[in-house]
Amino acid sequence: QKEVEQNSGPLSVPEGAIASLNCTYSDRGSQSFFWYRQYSGKSPELIMFIYSNGDKEDGRFTAQLNKASQYVSLLIRDSQPSDSATYLCAVNRGPGEAAGNKLTFGGGTRVLVKP
Amino acid sequence: DTGVSQDPRHKITKRGQNVTFRCDPISEHNRLYWYRQTLGQGPEFLTYFQNEAQLEKSRLLSDRFSAERPKGSFSTLEIQRTEQGDSAMYLCASSWGPLDYGYTFGSGTRLTVV
Numbered sequence: 001q002k003e004v005e006q007n008s009g010p011l012s013v014p015e016g017a018i019a020s021l022n023c024t025y026s027d028r029g030s031q032s033f034f035w036y037r038q039y040s041g042k043s044p045e046l047i048m049f050i051y052s053n054g055d056k057e058d059g060r061f062t063a064q065l066n067k068a069s070q071y072v073s074l075l076i077r078d079s080q081p082s083d084s085a086t087y088l089c090a091v092n093r094g095p096g097e098a099a100g101n102k103l104t105f106g107g108g109t110r111v112l113v114k115p
Numbered sequence: 116d117t118g119v120s121q122d123p124r125h126k127i128t129k130r131g132q133n134v135t136f137r138c139d140p141i142s143e144h145n146r147l148y149w150y151r152q153t154l155g156q157g158p159e160f161l162t163y164f165q166n167e168a169q170l171e172k173s174r175l176l177s178d179r180f181s182a183e184r185p186k187g188s189f190s191t192l193e194i195q196r197t198e199q200g201d202s203a204m205y206l207c208a209s210s211w212g213p214l215d216y217g218y219t220f221g222s223g224t225r226l227t228v229v
Contacts, residue, residue, distance in 0.1 A: 008155070034217045043206055043220040044158065088157050090217075101146060102171060103217075105157030 001026055006089050006106035013113055019076040021109045023089030026070065032092040033065055033072045034103065039085045047087075048074070079113045086110045119221035121207050127227045128197055135193045136224045140209030147190050148218065149182055150206040151175070158206055164190060197228045 004025045013019045023033075032051055036044035050056045050063040050072065062075040072091075076083055090103040120139040128134050140147045146165050150158035161180070163171045166187035176182075179197075184190040194201055204225050210218035 004157070036217075043204075043223045045220070046217040049217050090157070101148070101163050101165075102160040102173075103158075104160070107155065107157050 002106070003027060003104045004089055004091055004106035006087075006109045008107055009110040009112075011109055011111045013079050013111065015079060015081060015113055015115050017079055019079045019083065019111055019113070021074040021076075021087050021089075021111070023072045023074075023106055024070055025072070025089075025091045025104075027091065027093070027104075028067075028070065029093045030070075030091040033063070034090040034092070035061075035063060035074045036088040036090060036105075037085045038088055038108065044088055076111070079111075081113050081115055084111060084113045119207055119209050119219050121205075121221040121224050123224055124222060125225045125227075127229060130199060130228055131196055133193065133195045134197060134226065135191055136205055136207075136226075138190045138192070138207030138209075138221060140189070140207070141211075141219060144209035144211045144219075145187065146210045146218070147184055148208045148210075149190070149192050150208065150220075152204045152206055152223075153202075161192075161205075194226075197226075199228045202226055202228045 006023050034049045035047045038044040048063045050065045056063045060077045064073045086108040088108045089106040122137045148163050149161040152158040162182050164184040179195045182192045204223045206223045207221045208218040
């Protein structure tokens with residue numbers, strides 16, 4: 001079992017719809033969760049991070065965390081063609097100095113937003 | 116330039132040759148990370164520095180790989196006796212303090228071993 005699992009996709013959504021991305025992780029000690037967006041040929045860029053169970057909203061993005069189910073998701077509202085990219089889920093045993101400092105990434109979900 | 120810089124952007128080398136990559140982190144960042152990413156996969160952790168000290172090294176990092184960060188500034192990643200399996204994007208990232216807020220990646224160095 002991989003430490004962080006994501007459906008590779010592609011997830012095809014029409015413009016203006018909600019894209020829903022899922023991520024599961026195996027390490028129950030994980031406490032910090034990150035979503036990165038990666039355009040083809042580019043490096044990952046941080047979209048959001050979440051530590052607490054529940055929802056966290058930032059603009060059109062909402063991250064949802066359920067530690068009991070070891071599940072984190074990302075919703076993209078009003079999807080735009082420019083949202084077409086690979087979305088990487090990453091986890092860490094953080095937060096804080098005692099966390100260790102490596103992120104463990106999933107394989108990513110490719111999202112295609114069709115006009 | 117306020118971002119993480121990596122050089123070169125692309126490197127093509129023959130199998131068996133040595134290569135060295137450089138990473139210049141964001142100037143106030145004391146932590147520096149190297150990751151490797153192959154096509155269709157997420158980045159895999161290679162190693163991590165806090166200032167000049169290399170604090171963690173992945174089991175993925177064979178003896179052919181070595182990384183340094185002299186004086187806690189820029190870092191180099193050297194691969195000796197390259198193999199075709201080393202072909203990947205090598206990503207550098209930096210952060211300040213704990214990993215609470217994620218970190219910033221550089222543009223990466225794409226290595227192709229022929």
